[in-house]
Amino acid sequence: MLRVTFTLKEEDCIGCEKCAEVCPVMAIDFDEEKDKAYFLDKDNCIICRQCMDVCPTGAVFIEGALGQEDIRMG
Amino acid sequence: MLKDTIDMQTDVLVIGSGIAGVRAAIEAKRSGLDVLLVDKSLLGRASCSIYAGGIIHPKIPEHMERMGFQVPNRLGLPIEKLMRKFLEEGVALGWGHPFLEDQRLMMTIAVELPVRNEELRDFGVKDPYLQHYLGRPGLWGKDILLPMIDCMTDLGVNTLEKVMITDLVRRNDAVVGAVGFGIDSDAFYKIRAKAVVLASGGGAQVYSRTYSPRRITGDGFGLAYRAGARLWEMELIGWENWFCVEPKCPKWWIAYSHGRMRGNLVNKDGEAFFEKYARKLNCLGENATLSPDDPMDKRYGRPIIELVHYFARASAAEISNGKGDNGAVLVDLRKVPEDLFTIESAGLFALNMFRNHDWKRRPVHIAPAAEKSCGGIHINERCESSLGGLFAGGEVSSGSSMPYCLVTGALAGRFASKYAYENELKPFSKVEDAFCADKKKQLEHLTGRRPSKQGDPIDTKAKLGQIMMEHAGVLKTREGLLKGLKLIEEIKEEKLPALYAPTRRKLREALEVVNMVTYSEMIIKSSLYREESRGLHQRVDFPQQDNKNWLKNVLIEKNAKGMSLFDVPVELVWEKPAN
Numbered sequence: 001m002l003r004v005t006f007t008l009k010e011e012d013c014i015g016c017e018k019c020a021e022v023c024p025v026m027a028i029d030f031d032e033e034k035d036k037a038y039f040l041d042k043d044n045c046i047i048c049r050q051c052m053d054v055c056p057t058g059a060v061f062i063e064g065a066l067g068q069e070d071i072r073m074g
Numbered sequence: 075m076l077k078d079t080i081d082m083q084t085d086v087l088v089i090g091s092g093i094a095g096v097r098a099a100i101e102a103k104r105s106g107l108d109v110l111l112v113d114k115s116l117l118g119r120a121s122c123s124i125y126a127g128g129i130i131h132p133k134i135p136e137h138m139e140r141m142g143f144q145v146p147n148r149l150g151l152p153i154e155k156l157m158r159k160f161l162e163e164g165v166a167l168g169w170g171h172p173f174l175e176d177q178r179l180m181m182t183i184a185v186e187l188p189v190r191n192e193e194l195r196d197f198g199v200k201d202p203y204l205q206h207y208l209g210r211p212g213l214w215g216k217d218i219l220l221p222m223i224d225c226m227t228d229l230g231v232n233t234l235e236k237v238m239i240t241d242l243v244r245r246n247d248a249v250v251g252a253v254g255f256g257i258d259s260d261a262f263y264k265i266r267a268k269a270v271v272l273a274s275g276g277g278a279q280v281y282s283r284t285y286s287p288r289r290i291t292g293d294g295f296g297l298a299y300r301a302g303a304r305l306w307e308m309e310l311i312g313w314e315n316w317f318c319v320e321p322k323c324p325k326w327w328i329a330y331s332h333g334r335m336r337g338n339l340v341n342k343d344g345e346a347f348f349e350k351y352a353r354k355l356n357c358l359g360e361n362a363t364l365s366p367d368d369p370m371d372k373r374y375g376r377p378i379i380e381l382v383h384y385f386a387r388a389s390a391a392e393i394s395n396g397k398g399d400n401g402a403v404l405v406d407l408r409k410v411p412e413d414l415f416t417i418e419s420a421g422l423f424a425l426n427m428f429r430n431h432d433w434k435r436r437p438v439h440i441a442p443a444a445e446k447s448c449g450g451i452h453i454n455e456r457c458e459s460s461l462g463g464l465f466a467g468g469e470v471s472s473g474s475s476m477p478y479c480l481v482t483g484a485l486a487g488r489f490a491s492k493y494a495y496e497n498e499l500k501p502f503s504k505v506e507d508a509f510c511a512d513k514k515k516q517l518e519h520l521t522g523r524r525p526s527k528q529g530d531p532i533d534t535k536a537k538l539g540q541i542m543m544e545h546a547g548v549l550k551t552r553e554g555l556l557k558g559l560k561l562i563e564e565i566k567e568e569k570l571p572a573l574y575a576p577t578r579r580k581l582r583e584a585l586e587v588v589n590m591v592t593y594s595e596m597i598i599k600s601s602l603y604r605e606e607s608r609g610l611h612q613r614v615d616f617p618q619q620d621n622k623n624w625l626k627n628v629l630i631e632k633n634a635k636g637m638s639l640f641d642v643p644v645e646l647v648w649e650k651p652a653n
């Protein structure tokens with residue numbers, strides 16, 4: 001099984017809500033009191049990487065998942 | 075909250091930023107008009123289009139051919155044959171409700187599709203054809219939609235992100251604008267427009283099992299209904315069989331990878347059951363090998379994409395016959411070599427999804443899930459709705475595949491522009507201003523209401539999803555539908571009046587709930603109305619397709635008493651069914 005790690009660096013999060021906004025499955029949510037995003041349910045992440053795309057400060061990381069670079073032409 | 079009122083005006087207002095909305099905005103801008111595009115989330119990012127599997131597949135990567143995979147070569151067909159295929163399979167609208175579509179619209183799509191497809195290169199899309207196989211894992215539509223959005227903004231289309239349109243403003247029989255609120259700002263928006271294009275997507279989120287992104291809540295259906303526009307075919311929901319329900323895995327679609335295609339669909343006893351149903355449904359291809367060693371399209375003799383809803387029906391029937399395991403069937407991938415998953419992005423996507431599940435040892439639980447809305451705002455071949463100045467394109471207008479959304483987006487933009495050139499932009503009258511003020515008051519009322527357990531929008535969404543899944547799922551019965559309707563009435567009476575929204579994000583959730591309840595009611599009422607089974611609409615108590623009595627469209631309109639339903643015969647202008 002794959003070992004996928006999810007990281008959201010709280011100190012880099014500027015509270016723009018963009019990652020929570022684009023997540024299609026609510027794997028990331030936004031804590032309005034703390035004004036920070038957080039992983040609500042990592043298991044439900046489909047690794048679409050939209051959160052990484054839109055984060056202006058690079059605070060969100062998903063590592064260990066298979067990506068385009070892993071494609072082997074058959 | 076909502077301190078400021080911002081008055082805006084534009085020639086064409088587009089609501090929604092999926093492929094249909096963006097294409098409509100580009101079309102209208104190219105006509106030389108002022109265009110404003112509004113989305114309740116970030117541009118394109120909350121749409122279905124960004125997750126969709128590309129446009130159409132006229133050619134396939136060399137390595138797939140070598141492995142014996144078939145991909146339907148639709149673009150190679152002459153226009154008439156392509157159109158007939160659309161009608162027979164409902165391909166353009168979402169696979170499988172034969173002969174219900176507007177044939178003039180289908181012909182328009184068949185004629186325009188090759189041009190619209192090729193034209194994507196002008197918008198900066200590198201290769202309009204190969205997205206499905208060589209795009210990024212999980213985000214295949216991205217390489218189409220994001221360049222189009224850049225192109226749209228370069229052309230000078232004005233955009234508003236995170237502004238939710240809550241109602242359309244009507245003057246006599248025409249739509250003349252819209253009102254909404256800002257999710258990141260304290261503003262209430264009053265927008266005047268000569269023409270409005272609705273392209274806000276479908277509403278599959280009304281089902282608890284769905285893999286539409288979570289902002290796809292049927293807002294366009296609610297907007298159009300409240301404004302008095304006609305809607306049609308709301309009983310048609312696209313179902314997808316290959317939806318993972320393993321507890322520690324994402325609840326999402328398992329993509330069409332080589333690996334998955336070599337798997338076996340079995341019930342709790344390990345018996346392959348699809349063949350049994352396929353024979354009964356008469357959907358196997360002539361050259362079906364029925365050998366478990368072949369990939370599924372060879373095994374069943376047809377491109378797998380054409381069998382989607384048959385799989386969902388077979389699985390739903392097997393589960394309701396007590397042969398399911400915990401309300402799911404199983405896909406057995408144990409004998410599939412891992413290599414088969416790693417040669418294309420769809421396979422990598424599947425492996426990422428199974429990261430917490432040992433698929434080499436245990437089969438994967440799957441169950442049919444709602445994929446898309448195949449009914450919507452009633453439009454003609456010019457994408458005009460039943461109200462003047464209101465045009466609709468994409469999933470909100472009754473179709474749901476990327477080809478459909480792309481072509482209807484362009485059509486809606488083109489005819490909205492024509493309408494805008496022919497009509498003047500007048501100030502709002504006193505009545506219209508009063509309507510806007512009333513809508514603003516309603517929003518403030520929601521934000522001012524005290525929180526209660528009854529009125530929690532997220533809780534209500536979850537409850538609605540369960541009701542719809544249980545009572546208006548793949549296989550419907552009169553009894554179940556009536557029970558579902560009763561439960562929805564209860565939500566309307568008990569939960570909607572208590573809805574509250576302490577923040578603007580919650581306000582969006584609350585208004586989505588209102589639209590979802592309206593849409594759910596439409597699905598159930600039109601499912602009760604159509605007393606036959608046809609493609610995606612399956613009634614257990616009326617199992618036959620009845621071409622004699624039901625070559626009709628079921629329409630919905632708001633009248634003084636509430637939701638009224640009626641039917642009109644389908645105009646068979648080009649093709650008639652064989653029997």
